[in-house]
Amino acid sequence: MAINNLAHDVLILGGGHAGVRATRELIRHQRPGERLDVALVSRDNVELWHGLMPQMLANTVQPEHVVVPLREVLPRVSIYVDEIREIDLEHRRVTIDQGTDGEELILTYRTLVLAIGSTIDLTRRSLQRRAPTRQELEQPTPDLDGR
Numbered sequence: 001m002a003i004n005n006l007a008h009d010v011l012i013l014g015g016g017h018a019g020v021r022a023t024r025e026l027i028r029h030q031r032p033g034e035r036l037d038v039a040l041v042s043r044d045n046v047e048l049w050h051g052l053m054p055q056m057l058a059n060t061v062q063p064e065h066v067v068v069p070l071r072e073v074l075p076r077v078s079i080y081v082d083e084i085r086e087i088d089l090e091h092r093r094v095t096i097d098q099g100t101d102g103e104e105l106i107l108t109y110r111t112l113v114l115a116i117g118s119t120i121d122l123t124r125r126s127l128q129r130r131a132p133t134r135q136e137l138e139q140p141t142p143d144l145d146g147r
């Protein structure tokens with residue numbers, strides 16, 4: 001059930017490299033005296049440096065070195081660590097899931113930035129079995145069908 005409705009000038013969806021860079025540049029280029037109300041939604045409260053994950057697997061860097069806390073690098077930005085459920089471009093609103101008890105929040109915006117990344121397609125040429133994806137920290141160890 002929708003419990004609230006919050007309006008923002010700019011709503012950025014996704015807290016990966018694209019979302020974080022876009023937010024920082026937007027804040028940096030504000031005109032003097034301008035105070036944009038910027039919000040970012042991401043299911044993770046950190047930006048993950050994928051490029052360092054091989055080193056993490058090799059144990060030359062630790063997991064805490066490949067994550068950047070969003071609230072630290074984006075001060076004065078409203079951060080929603082939630083799942084994006086629906087994007088309604090026509091009515092300029094985004095519905096997010098808050099927690100496990102089914103509560104929803106509706107965010108409205110003047111400008112929307114879509115930076116929710118992409119999904120990896122490993123359906124061809126048995127890639128699924130030979131090339132497991134590694135975009136999350138939860139399963140850092142490769143699982144190659146028991147090999």
Ligand SMILES: Cc1cc2nc3c(=O)[nH]c(=O)nc-3n(C[C@H](O)[C@H](O)[C@H](O)COP(=O)(O)OP(=O)(O)OC[C@H]3O[C@@H](n4cnc5c(N)ncnc54)[C@H](O)[C@@H]3O)c2cc1C
Binds near residue numbers: 013014041051
């Ligand atoms: C192992 C590995 C190594 C890499 N090495 C390099 C490298 O050396 N150099 C290089 O240039 N690139 C590298 N890349 C690629 C690079 O990491 C990606 O191109 C980059 O992360 C894409 O950034 P993005 O912001 O578009 O997407 P992402 O980083 O995927 O960010 C998307 C964000 O949106 C959030 N999100 C998505 N859907 C939802 C939803 N429904 N609700 C809430 N939040 C959501 C995600 O949680 C995430 O925070 C590597 C990638 C991998 C996997």
